[in-house]
Each structure stands twice: as C-alpha cells, then as structure tokens.
Amino acid sequence: MTVHAEAPVDPLWWSWEGAHGGWVAGAALTAARDGFAGGRRPVRSLTTHFLAPVGAGPLRFSGTAPATGRRTAACLFTGHQDGEPVVLGSALFGPGRTGPAYEGLPAPDVPGPDDCAPLDLPVELALFARQLEMRPATADRPLAGGPRAELVAWVRFRDGRALDAAAVATLADALPPALYARWRAPRPVPTAELTVHFTDALDDGAPEGWGLVRIRTDHAGGGWAVDDSAVWSADRRLLATGRQARVVRARQEGGTPGARPASGRAAAGTVNS
Template structure:
C-alpha cells in the first residue's frame, strides 16, 4: 500500500491557515481511534501548527500535550502563541477547539542546534529484533479501530494484543499509510500507533484513552521508514495506566521517546 510520492501531513489533513495565528484541519473518519479522531493525529496537528507559528523553522525538541475534551469528526480549529526563550529556544502554546470548546492543548518546544563541550550521546540503541521484511503483518481490526488501515504493523518482539500474555509490552516495525515524512509530527502519530501496552495481558478490548502525552525528540532519521516502535507499561492501578514508548529508525538510532497517561474505563 505504498505511494510513489510522500504527502505532507498538512496535505493529508487539509491543514490551512485561516488568519492571524489561526489554522483549521479536518480528520476524516478513516483516521478515527476508539471514539473519535486518533489522538496521535491531534498531537501531530498541534505540532504542525506550532512549527507554522514559529518565526523560523527550528527543530522540534519536546511536546507536552493534554486532551481537554472528546473530539468529533467536525473541523478542528487551532490557535498558537510563540515566545522566544533566550537565543536558542522558542516555546509555542497551541490549542485545538471544535465549536468553541477546547479539545486539546500543547506546549511545543523548538530549539536550534548549538555547539557544546559535552560529548554527544545518541541514546539507548534499538533492541535486537528481526528485520522488518522478515516480520509478518498484523492488522488492527478496523471495526474496533478504523485508524488501523493507516498503520502497516509488523510485530518484531513481545506478545500480541489480547492474548492473555504475562508481559505488558509490544514491539513492532510500523509504517504510515500513506507514507508521510518521518518528522516530529509523524513520530507523534507513530508513538500512539500501538494499542495500550496492557493489551497483551487482556483477552478482550477495554477503552483506555490517553489523557496526557509527552514526547521528546532525539535525532532525525538516517534511514527511511518503517521505524521500530516499542511500548511498555510502566504502571497500572486505580483506573489509570502509564505507558513508555521508544522509536528507532532502521539503523538503530533513537528518534523519539514518549510517555502517555491513560484512563482505564473498563
């Protein structure tokens, strides 16, 4: 299901500027998660708006996002305020609304690369797993998660969802369909592509929506997609669950790490 040319995220979701510090986008129904537009897509759009609102094209370094309401299939509107912090950093506060009600808000930190006397460290290397071409495809059931049609998932290690396993983790090669440039926005979608990390320990699906997501960017990919995504449950209890996710490119370079706080509704 690959395309010959990559679409940009703005093209995929018709993200357009509507006026001073204003934007709008529409997420079609094929990008729905459990009950509405996929959370990773909302995060990606907030990142794209932040990049557009910044005075210069600096790399995205960190994202801190909170979901404030349940999004629907209606048009999303965005507003953003950028503030320079010193000479190397810009922080953009971004909000998403529908019909005047807040849906999500994020603080996106962008920063230029600068020389440093501290030695570089590329982060933890990728785990040793089979090459993506050696891994079988796995499809999320579209009747439960329609957005699954946009994820080419090839499990590489760990248990599968809903198998009653002992280990709350999953690890898979993942590629977006259609393929999008592997930038900060696409990484936000990929960080939310797998089910909650407790799903392998379950036998039936349970609604476990994301309430808060933080993502930190480490490096730009040196190779094309797919990327290796590993999500591990850090803790679950009292109706809440916390997942940690890491993303590497095919060379083993750490691209991003994310943490999600989720509500357990079942």
C-alpha cells in the first residue's frame, strides 16, 4: 500500500541551491514516521538520496506502509516537486530492548558552550545558518586554511526546539563541509546521500538545548568527498552518527550562493546542499 504526506519547504532553511539537506532529511523522517510508519517505534536509521535541489514549492512524499518484522519496521519513501522525484530514501524503526552497552565514540574533550564564542556564517553563504546558533569548540574555523578537515561546534536551534530525531538529522548536516576547515575560499560541496544512525539516547525523549556536532573528511578525490559526523547532547551522550557522500564542485559551477528559485524545483541533474 502506498501512502502520502506533504511538507511545506521553509524558505528560511535555504542553502546554496535549494533547501538545506539536513532539513530535508528531517522532513522526510517526519513524513516517514508520522505518515507511513504511524509513529509507533523509535527510528534507528535514515538514508536520504538527493536527486535534485529541493525548491520553494511543497514537497510531496509517497511511501510504502512499513514492512514489519518481529522487532523492526522499514519503509521506503520518495519526495516529489512538480511531479518529479527530488529525494529518495528509507527509514528503519525498532523499539529498544535489553542488551550490552558500549560507548566507543566519546564526545570530544572541549569547553562547554558558555566558554565558546559565537560564529556567524555569512548569510550569502548559508542562509539556513541564521536559524542556528553556532559556537566553535576548537581552534578550527571555516575558510581559515587550517591543517585538517574537521570542525567541532556547539549548535542549538534559535527557535528552542528539542533535539528529537528529525532535529538531530538536521544537526548531522548543520556544520559547513569539513573541507572548509582547510580552504580559504568557499565552493559548493552539496550532499548526494546522507545516512544517519540514531542511538538509544533518544528513546527516553528529546534532550533540550545545545548539541555538540563534529564533522570531518577522511578522504576526498575525483570530485567527491566522504564526511563523517556525530551529534552529542549537552551532557555528552551520543545521539547519532552520520555519513554523507558529497560532490566537490569547482567554484564557478555553484551559481550564486543563497539564491532561491521563485517557485517549484531548482534545476534538475544536480544534488542538494
């Protein structure tokens, strides 16, 4: 059985060529959880493939009713604009259960948010960043020409929303591409695919306030890069890990940063930021 859901695209969540990829992933998760899976089980993973930039019109999702096993449920979804697919993905849901615990990815040993200075990204570079407060927690900064492709920052939503799974999916893609820590001039590095794995820390509810986010690139070449990210709560509990495939474009190919189409889809054949 195919079911449908619709999400308006918030123009405040704009990136280089379309709606911010992490925000789109969060909207897709909300549609899958509430529209397709019935909101019955915690989400364990979300994979979103970006087929084209998400424009200003409504984003219409169609998806399968979840295929349900003994303990998990999975559903597939597609997001359309103007009748064309722009995102494609899947979500896996499953309840908690008794089992061994292991903390193999501790939060970085960095100062708390009150001891870190705010960072304001240029609005022409990332309009969506105005919806977030960012405070870098290490010496690495975007476009500073540093020695490593890694950024770590405290991030929170200016509207005060709790860090539920959809918000955490957004935070997994909230920082600039990790390669920006090595570069001195911006260029588009849009996301082609984003996968987020959620931990049991979200099973008991959504934490409030700050999230600590780290993103790093371990390899880039051939016009592609792989970014790994992690999101911790204010009390340093791991909430999610993410991995995304990015296209690394030449500077002149990106168009005007922050430019928005008047309506509907942006140009097909590209991927979302």
